Amino acid sequence: xxxxxxxxxxxxxxxxxxxxxxxxxxxxxxxxxxxxxxxxxxxxxxxxxxxxxxxxxxxxxxxxxxxxxxxxxxxxxxxxxxxxxxxxxx
Amino acid sequence: xxxxxxxxxxxxxxxxxxxxxxxxxxxxxxxxxxxxxxxxxxxxxxxxxxxxxxxxxxxxxxxxxxxxxxxxxxxxxxxxxxxxxxxxxxxxxxxxxxxxxxxxxxxxxxxxxxxxxxxxxxxxxxxxxxxxxxxxxxxxxxxxxxxxxxxxxxxxxxxxx
Numbered sequence: 481x482x483x484x485x486x487x488x489x490x491x492x493x494x495x496x497x498x499x500x501x502x503x504x505x506x507x508x509x510x511x512x513x514x515x516x517x518x519x520x521x522x523x524x525x526x527x528x529x530x531x532x533x534x535x536x537x538x539x540x541x542x543x544x545x546x547x548x549x550x551x552x553x554x555x556x557x558x559x560x561x562x563x564x565x566x567x568x569x570x
Numbered sequence: 571x572x573x574x575x576x577x578x579x580x581x582x583x584x585x586x587x588x589x590x591x592x593x594x595x596x597x598x599x600x601x602x603x604x605x606x607x608x609x610x611x612x613x614x615x616x617x618x619x620x621x622x623x624x625x626x627x628x629x630x631x632x633x634x635x636x637x638x639x640x641x642x643x644x645x646x647x648x649x650x651x652x653x654x655x656x657x658x659x660x661x662x663x664x665x666x667x668x669x670x671x672x673x674x675x676x677x678x679x680x681x682x683x684x685x686x687x688x689x690x691x692x693x694x695x696x697x698x699x700x701x702x703x704x705x706x707x708x709x710x711x712x713x714x715x716x717x718x719x720x721x722x723x724x725x726x727x728x729x730x731x
Contacts, residue, residue, distance in 0.1 A: 483615045485622070512623050516630035520637065528633050532626055539625065543618065551577060551590070551609035552602075557699075558575035 492540045580612050617706035664689040676726035684719035
């Protein structure tokens with residue numbers, strides 16, 4: 481799996497003045513945005529579309545990309561869970 | 571989203587599986603670092619994709635909810651109990667299940683992160699591990715955010731009333 485989205489977000493955060501990565505992100509998420517528009521009546525879809533684009537670019541600027549979990553650490557967690565030794569809080 | 575563990579999904583990709591076998595057959599710090607780096611990249615992509623997709627949908631539902639709220643009367647609270655059957659139908663949201671105006675206003679003051687956690691725990695009835703995986707958090711953080719969100723809700727309801 482190519483890290484397309486994370487690469488775009490990283491580019492946006494590093495070069496916030498450049499429009500290219502922002503446009504690529506919008507293009508990449510376009511199908512999901514269009515699908516979300518069906519939640520509202522047709523006359524309100526243009527407003528929602530603009531709102532979602534604004535939110536998407538804002539989220540791209542502030543999304544924390546760093547994650548500290550390595551493969552073996554995550555594998556250990558998965559095994560603990562599947563073995564039934566870990567119980568989530570309800 | 572799949573319930574298959576992240577590491578299993580990761581190994582389903584041949585290039586990553588190749589990295590894994592190399593790290594297991596010839597264990598060295600360098601091979602392990604390469605595997606970890608690939609896994610972190612994979613996780614970040616999965617979590618980011620999930621976060622953006624769910625948040626976009628959530629915002630659309632919120633807007634529709636606000637629109638309908640202006641034109642319909644207020645109904646009693648219909649919060650699903652934690653013992654209810656899980657709702658997996660796409661398009662559901664916790665904000666859409668709240669009809670009490672005070673509770674709705676209090677809920678809207680929560681952060682997106684807090685709303686997402688409450689939605690996952692109370693609407694979709696996901697365990698903390700699954701919630702954490704979907705939202706890109708650690709399980710203890712889910713519990714902490716849930717506890718803080720419920721406390722905020724209680725306080726804000728008291729303030730609003």
